[in-house]
Amino acid sequence: xxxxxxxxxxxxxxxxxxxxxxxxxxxxxxxxxxxxxxxxxxxxxxxxxxxxxxxxxxxxxxxxxxxxxxxxxxxxxxxxxxxxxxxxxxxxxxxxxxxxxxxxxxxxxxxxxxxxxxxxxxxxxxxxxxxxxxxxxxxxxxxxxxxxxxxxxxxxxxxxxxxxxxx
Numbered sequence: 001x002x003x004x005x006x007x008x009x010x011x012x013x014x015x016x017x018x019x020x021x022x023x024x025x026x027x028x029x030x031x032x033x034x035x036x037x038x039x040x041x042x043x044x045x046x047x048x049x050x051x052x053x054x055x056x057x058x059x060x061x062x063x064x065x066x067x068x069x070x071x072x073x074x075x076x077x078x079x080x081x082x083x084x085x086x087x088x089x090x091x092x093x094x095x096x097x098x099x100x101x102x103x104x105x106x107x108x109x110x111x112x113x114x115x116x117x118x119x120x121x122x123x124x125x126x127x128x129x130x131x132x133x134x135x136x137x138x139x140x141x142x143x144x145x146x147x148x149x150x151x152x153x154x155x156x157x158x159x160x161x162x163x164x165x166x167x
Contacts, residue, residue, distance in 0.1 A: 038078050040085050044166035046144070051118070051159035058154050059084070060146070064166055066090040075145055076103040083150060088164060089143040097143055098135040101126050107148035111156065112136035119160045122151050 043064045048057040065071045065087055075087050091097070094115040101108070110123040121137035125148045136143075144162065 040078075040081060042085075042167070044088070044164055046086065046088060046162055046164035048154065048156065049161045049163065051157070051161055057156065057160065058150075060086045062086050062088045062144075062164060064088050064090060074099075074104065075106060075108070077105070079105055081106055081147055083147055087145045089145075091141050091143075094139040094141045096136055096138070097140045098133045099123070099126075099143065099145075100133055101128055101130045104128055108145045109148050109151040110134055111144040111146065111151060112138070112140035113142035113144060113162055114139065115141040117142065117162050119156060119158055119162075121158065122156060124151055125149065 040061075041063050042061045044062045046060045046062045048060070049055065050057055061084055063085070065074055066089070071089050071091070074089070075081065097112055099110050104126075105128050107128055108126045110126055111119055112121045112123075114120050120140055123134040126134055142162070
C-alpha cells in the first residue's frame, strides 16, 4: 500500500509539474518593440532677418516648445527635420541657457536669442547623442534649433533678429 501511495504521489507530482510547464509556455507573450515616429507639428512661422538691413534671411515653419515637457524633450528621438522647419523654445524669463543633445539624433545649430529677439550666440554643428553642455554667451528668452550648417548657409550673425507668430 505504501508503494502505491508513493507511486500515486510521484505520478501526481509529475502531472502537476507538466501542467505548470505547459501553462507557463502558454503565458509567454510576443515581445515586439514598437517604434513611434514623432512628426513635425507646425505651430507657427518664423522669419530670420539681417540686423544691418532688415532683409529676410529665411522663413521657417516652427514647432513651439513652451512648457516643461516640450522644453525638456525638444527634438529628441526624431530622425530628421526639413530645412524649412525648426523648433522654437520660449522661456518665461531671460537667463543664460544651456542645451545638450541627449537622445537627439539630428545634428543641429542651436541659436540663442534675447528677450528683444536678437541673436546673442550660436552653437554650431551640435553632435547627435552628445551630452556636452552647449551654453549661451548671454541671457536668452528664445532658443531656435535648426539643422546643422544652416546658420553658416544663411550667414547668421550675432545681432540678427527673429519675428514669429504662432497659429
